[in-house]
Amino acid sequence: MTDAQSFYGRWATLYDRLASLPGVDSWRGRAADALALSPGDAVVEMGCGSGANVPHLRERVGPTGRVVGLDVTGEMLARARTHSDRTGPEVDYLRGDATRPPVDGVDAVLATFVAGIFPDPAGAVDAWCDCVVPGGRVALLNFQRSDAALAAPLNVAFEGFVRLSAPGDRLSRASHASAFERRVRVARERLTERTVDRRYEAFGGGYLGLVSGRVV
Ligand SMILES: C[S@@+](CC[C@H](N)C(=O)[O-])C[C@H]1O[C@@H](n2cnc3c(N)ncnc32)[C@H](O)[C@@H]1O
Numbered sequence: 337m338t339d340a341q342s343f344y345g346r347w348a349t350l351y352d353r354l355a356s357l358p359g360v361d362s363w364r365g366r367a368a369d370a371l372a373l374s375p376g377d378a379v380v381e382m383g384c385g386s387g388a389n390v391p392h393l394r395e396r397v398g399p400t401g402r403v404v405g406l407d408v409t410g411e412m413l414a415r416a417r418t419h420s421d422r423t424g425p426e427v428d429y430l431r432g433d434a435t436r437p438p439v440d441g442v443d444a445v446l447a448t449f450v451a452g453i454f455p456d457p458a459g460a461v462d463a464w465c466d467c468v469v470p471g472g473r474v475a476l477l478n479f480q481r482s483d484a485a486l487a488a489p490l491n492v493a494f495e496g497f498v499r500l501s502a503p504g505d506r507l508s509r510a511s512h513a514s515a516f517e518r519r520v521r522v523a524r525e526r527l528t529e530r531t532v533d534r535r536y537e538a539f540g541g542g543y544l545g546l547v548s549g550r551v552v
Pocket of ligand 1: 341385387388407408432435
């Protein structure tokens with residue numbers, strides 16, 4: 337079992353509660369909008385956790401569409417299946433590695449709060465772009481340091497938050513804060529290389545960055 341599996345497995349119930357708080361839920365709507373989905377589309381969420389984005393994705397693809405949630409942690413997927421608005425005939429949950437997704441020919445990929453986890457974020461973004469049909473969109477939502485005026489003290493809090501929310505022991509968590517930011521940057525850069533019609537928006541006081549692009 338990997339560090340990520342045991343960490344997210346242990347915290348799955350609490351994570352599930354926090355993941356759909358009203359403010360957080362509005363971020364998820366914005367992330368789903370960035371995919372420009374149409375009814376009937378197939379969308380995959382990489383590292384879907386407890387499925388908090390799934391209601392937003394279902395709403396956009398409709399009953400003729402398909403939503404696949406892929407995650408490596410069984411406890412997270414089990415939480416997702418307990419919510420009636422996250423399950424249905426058009427929703428599938430797969431347990432597997434998002435860096436080698438077992439899907440192909442989908443219309444869109446969403447990855448929220450996961451790009452900073454992977455040791456090879458560029459490879460993960462490549463794998464995600466490769467499973468999307470030409471013209472489909474890929475969107476990445478992540479926490480980031482804010483450039484907003486007066487954000488400096490809160491950026492220290494941001495660093496602490498990233499450390500606490502990282503898998504691993506205390507020592508590896510300390511290095512995780514800088515590794516997290518580097519990985520998110522690398523993932524965004526690779527998405528920029530792989531896509532056109534790119535969009536970026538920052539919200540949540542600048543602490544959230546949503547990057548999306550269309551695969552060619
Ligand atoms: C911070 S949570 C984000 C969950 C969800 N995307 C959200 O927005 O609430 C990170 C998730 O990534 C999953 N994860 C970590 N490494 C993974 C991998 N290699 N493949 C698939 N999922 C992975 C964890 O199990 C966890 O559910």
